[in-house]
Amino acid sequence: MRKKHAEVWERCLKVIKDNIPFQSYKTWFEPIEPVNLEDDVLTIQVPSQFFYEWLEEHYIGLLKKTIKKELGSSGRLEYSVIMDSAYSDARPYSVNYPTTDKKATKNNPVSMPIDLSKGNARDILNPFIIPGLKKIKVESQLVETYSFENFIEGDCNRLARSAGWAIAENPGKTAFNPLLIYSAVGLGKTHLAHAIGLQVKNNFPDKTVLYVKTDQFINQYIDSVRNNNQNDFIHFYQMIDVLIMDDIQFVAGKEKTQDVFFHIFNHLHQNNRQIILTSDKPPVELKGMEPRLLSRFKWGLAADLQVPDLETRIAILQNKLYKDGIEMPYEVIEYLAYSISTNIREMEGALISILAQSTLNKKAITLELAKQMIDKFVKNSTREISIDYIQKVVCDYFSLPLEAINSKTRKREIVQARQLAMFFSKKHTKNSLATIGLHCGNKDHATVLHACRTVNNLVETDKRFRVYVEEIDKKLKL
Numbered sequence: 001m002r003k004k005h006a007e008v009w010e011r012c013l014k015v016i017k018d019n020i021p022f023q024s025y026k027t028w029f030e031p032i033e034p035v036n037l038e039d040d041v042l043t044i045q046v047p048s049q050f051f052y053e054w055l056e057e058h059y060i061g062l063l064k065k066t067i068k069k070e071l072g073s074s075g076r077l078e079y080s081v082i083m084d085s086a087y088s089d090a091r092p093y094s095v096n097y098p099t100t101d102k103k104a105t106k107n108n109p110v111s112m113p114i115d116l117s118k119g120n121a122r123d124i125l126n127p128f129i130i131p132g133l134k135k136i137k138v139e140s141q142l143v144e145t146y147s148f149e150n151f152i153e154g155d156c157n158r159l160a161r162s163a164g165w166a167i168a169e170n171p172g173k174t175a176f177n178p179l180l181i182y183s184a185v186g187l188g189k190t191h192l193a194h195a196i197g198l199q200v201k202n203n204f205p206d207k208t209v210l211y212v213k214t215d216q217f218i219n220q221y222i223d224s225v226r227n228n229n230q231n232d233f234i235h236f237y238q239m240i241d242v243l244i245m246d247d248i249q250f251v252a253g254k255e256k257t258q259d260v261f262f263h264i265f266n267h268l269h270q271n272n273r274q275i276i277l278t279s280d281k282p283p284v285e286l287k288g289m290e291p292r293l294l295s296r297f298k299w300g301l302a303a304d305l306q307v308p309d310l311e312t313r314i315a316i317l318q319n320k321l322y323k324d325g326i327e328m329p330y331e332v333i334e335y336l337a338y339s340i341s342t343n344i345r346e347m348e349g350a351l352i353s354i355l356a357q358s359t360l361n362k363k364a365i366t367l368e369l370a371k372q373m374i375d376k377f378v379k380n381s382t383r384e385i386s387i388d389y390i391q392k393v394v395c396d397y398f399s400l401p402l403e404a405i406n407s408k409t410r411k412r413e414i415v416q417a418r419q420l421a422m423f424f425s426k427k428h429t430k431n432s433l434a435t436i437g438l439h440c441g442n443k444d445h446a447t448v449l450h451a452c453r454t455v456n457n458l459v460e461t462d463k464r465f466r467v468y469v470e471e472i473d474k475k476l477k478l
């Protein structure tokens with residue numbers, strides 16, 4: 001004899017089937033098991049918390065109407081949720097709402113603490129993976145040259161790099177989930193994100209890794225809405241083991257995309273899959289983001305990439321030249337690294353221009369050629385002159401070693417060079433007095449202020465000194 005709950009649910013399904021697309025019905029209603037009917041409360045079992053949330057968000061109206069029709073106005077629906085993976089010992093987990101309410105109350109759905117020490121994810125029934133779909137090979141879209149091997153380590157990237165390395169050893173199982181890498185443009189976010197993906201592929205060839213630019217993701221989503229196959233879109237993303245989303249700031253203000261990404265994120269995270277995001281801002285500064293999404297970005301680790309110091313910039317250039325089998329005088333490399341300090345991509349662009357020029361004109365790469373090229377390059381990119389560069393020009397001008405600026409010595413000519421470096425840093429950069437002081441011999445802001453006054457006084461009273469200042473200024477602007 002058929003149980004009453006099964007009969008009731010079957011009648012509900014008939015109504016539901018007539019009201020939604022067949023694919024949606026198959027995806028969201030076929031996996032549901034009716035389990036009980038008591039006092040006009042029908043309990044249905046759903047395969048995961050996400051599934052429950054999805055039903056509530058998308059089909060609550062239809063469900064309410066249907067239940068009311070079958071069980072009368074006292075009818076209620078109760079969910080029994082099979083808990084996802086390692087989040088709770090208590091299962092099944094019941095959530096219920098009265099169908100007569102105006103608005104369903106979500107009974108505090110799974111905001112359970114995440115215990116990372118429990119890494120033993122149980123393989124649960126996953127309703128989102130259409131049988132057979134899992135076998136499709138996902139092209140990772142990773143760029144081979146953006147490897148860890150080619151990612152030079154420095155103070156500027158140590159935290160992000162080592163977190164990335166740890167993730168590649170153990171994707172989804174470290175505390176760095178999600179990993180959010182942020183920095184200004186051209187400082188290596190995309191490179192590092194690829195490096196992690198490539199390394200996961202090395203360590204775990206069977207894992208499905210996907211790199212996607214956020215604007216691609218947005219367009220795919222829009223297409224899926226247009227073609228009415230959003231479920232396929234979601235299924236696809238939910239089967240990824242390591243999802244890398246580059247430039248996540250582009251979802252700002254895109255509510256629908258954020259919504260769908262939220263669900264994908266939850267599913268992946270709950271199943272111990274790894275999520276890696278990059279952004280041009282720290283999470284707190286991301287505007288136009290849904291708070292619930294933003295709060296999830298903060299679950300793992302947010303690590304920034306800083307502007308690399310001079311040694312790291314030189315090492316990056318040397319590595320690049322070495323890989324390409326090209327030789328270049330050290331002074332040219334050094335000059336390049338000095339001149340372009342805030343954006344590695346620009347620095348590489350200048351290197352390529354120099355190489356191209358020297359090949360085209362069949363000229364040897366000399367410092368002279370490099371200077372000409374960089375001048376052009378720099379003018380085009382309205383670069384800001386850096387403190388490093390100013391120090392270099394000042395020291396060159398007086399034939400002093402660069403270390404002199406940072407030394408403790410009180411020799412008159414060195415004190416003067418240091419003061420000039422401070423003066424020009426104030427004039428040509430946007431750095432604060434404190435920052436300038438820090439980089440010019442570890443002095444405080446008052447010393448910088450004093451230096452600026454001294455230089456101004458001397459310019460007015462000392463003719464020879466004025467010539468120095470004018471000449472250095474010209475060199476800086478070359």
Ligand code: ADP
Pocket residue numbers: 150151152153157183184185186187188189190191192316344345348
């Ligand atoms: P972002 O995504 O932050 O704008 P990219 O990842 O595109 O920056 O990096 C710009 C360029 O700088 C790339 O060619 C990249 O290979 C290079 N680059 C950045 N950081 C490093 C590094 N630490 N070592 C070597 N190359 C780097």
Ligand code: MG
Pocket residue numbers: 189190191246
């Ligand atoms: Mg990038």
